[in-house]
Amino acid sequence: MTSKMKRRGMTRRALLQSSAAIAGIAGTDTVSGFPAVHAAEAVTLRYLGTAVNQSTDIANKVKQDLGITIEYLPVTSDVVTKRIITQPESFDMVDAEYFQLPSLVPSGNLVGMDAKKIKIADQITTVLTKGLIDGKKIGDQGTAPFKVFYLEGKHSKTFSKTPTEWLSLIPTTYNADSLGIRPDLINRPIEHWSELLNPDFKGKAALINVPSIGIMDAAMAIESAGKIKYGDKGNQTKAEIDKTIDILTEAKKNGQFRAFWTDFNESVNLMASGEVVIQSMWSPAVTAVRSKGIKCTYTALAEGYRGWCSGFALPRSLSGKKQDAAYEFINWFMSGWAGAYLSRQGYYSAVLATTKKFLAPYEWDYWYEGKPATQDIHAPNGSLMEKAGAVRDGGSYETRMSRIACWNSVMDENEYLITKWNQFIAA
């Protein structure tokens, strides 16, 4: 309800603004409403990132609250990496993933974020800073954010093991990924990752075709089936990669997979059309399928989740007014409104306390506490996501985060992995 009201409010405001603008143009006696003076001061930030955290609602709200114009440059995560390395002047801020950092930081094209300019940097959840939830350790396989959280200095090309003033990224959103399933077409409980390669779902399974992530989902499935015991699923040895790809190739030849996907929307279509009943999936994709009125669950599996986290970074070239605006925007981002907005899509925010202030108590209970919804749950666009009484898949924030088994990563043997992955696709 609240989100609906907010939307209506914004539309009305937008209407008022535009009619005022028309009136301003029509009435020649005054130019006071003309935005020339304001425009001279306005800062535009070119925001490079995947579409995940980009939304016009957020941009509109920033414009309203801070007067900063956000110009989104939505690309795939591959292109984010490429742009940072090859065209660091082409954006003013970037939303990258922690797992990309080991290949980005040595280039020196990004600078450490000054923690002193981030008002509530000390309130960032310990899940990301220390790998602890309520003092308990969580899985650290792969490129866990807490391994690459700090830099040694502003222009440092190496990570610091101990906390420093310089943060590699300011976390925006993160989550625990699992398999998405169509419970209406499967009709039995799915409890293990091994089901992804179960011949029961021959021709009805899908895998993400991004080598570094696809291999992790595959490794979760293979380890769960008891075929390989990995040292570190997020940093496999050549022998482990070989065995993993062999098992995948065999499954592919047996017709296990209906398709592979690279784009978020492809996974939504595969699931919604019923082509696939079990697959690698991201939480907002599950949400998108559900908002079409199709049953889709993000199952909690016995072996745990694959975690990921993205965050803001600034290019080396940024300075002056734009840099101030970027910090202002980041502070705004962490102050709660954006966190609440993204929480309604199924992501988690870096500072829980501020997010809680902007969520209605029933929303907080549903998204973070794992309690049954006392009212209908709506997506930010107003569409119905869950009826009252529903419980979030996987339970509370604490339960989900504490069960992360590995994190998205770039392996030491990345080059070898890509060769093998291409072989697998060609098989």
Added chain:
Amino acid sequence: MTLDVRLPESEAAFFGAAAKHVRSDGRPRRRVRSWATPYWQASPMALVFFLFFVLPLAVTLVVSFWRYSEYAIIPAFTPENYAAVFDKCVSGLPNLCTTFSTYLSTLKFCLIVWAVTLLLGFTIAYFLAFHIRTLTMQLVLALVCIIPFWTSDVIRMISWLPLLGRNGLVNKALLGLGLVSQPVEWLLYSGFAVTVAFVHLLTAFMLVPILNSMLRIDKSLIEAARDAGASGWQVLVNVVIPLSKTGIAIGSIFVITMVMGDFVTIGVMGGQQIASVGKEINVETGYLQFPIAAANAVILLIAVLAIIYALTRFIDIRKEL
């Protein structure tokens, strides 16, 4: 085939070597031209060609010999990237290496799509050129063939998905008619789907050049053949096909280069389960492995050029033009 259309001077100059020859074919020279004239006339095109074709190609070639790390490419001169592309290609036989099996699969699509588009393109062009009497109607029908190309090819491709899917229209119809009891799986995310989409996307590229050639065929030639007692089949084989050879060759070049370099159609329609050279290059650039991607691109270029070279062995396009 001789055309009664003479090339304008500037175009003749563009063809460089032929320029002098054309200039002296019987026309009175009214003013003295410097030897440089054809060069400056050709220079704008040459400049565009150099900046947007030769230069990038040269860079690609150079980079294909460089080394790379996760976040940088390092100037060097090493054959490693090429060695990596052909890794285990000879020693691994009879098992095909990634590169060979990828090219084999792409060539297979190339051959099938080429054959189908040629058959369709030629038949439609023949119908338009010889069975439609009025020019207006010819234009209208040719437009009908081409109008779908006003939308993006991605949209035309994606529109096949709801048709061919497991719960798609075709399967619903088949199930409804009782022809099958289970949805047909191979309609989508299969070689079949890729071929259908390619044929849909590329037939026009075959059709238009062939139609163009056919419209230039002097109708009296066909009448003469008839008068001399040729059957319909003989007219087709001995008159129409030889005189359409240019169109066929140009259409074939379009289709072959497009299929060889494609990765979007194969990706979307094949459910990303079918390899293509383009996708391999795409993945490699995605992980900043530019040198090996460049090596792959160079090899692809050589492969495509070889096919086109073979094609021009059969048809001398320049002469025919």
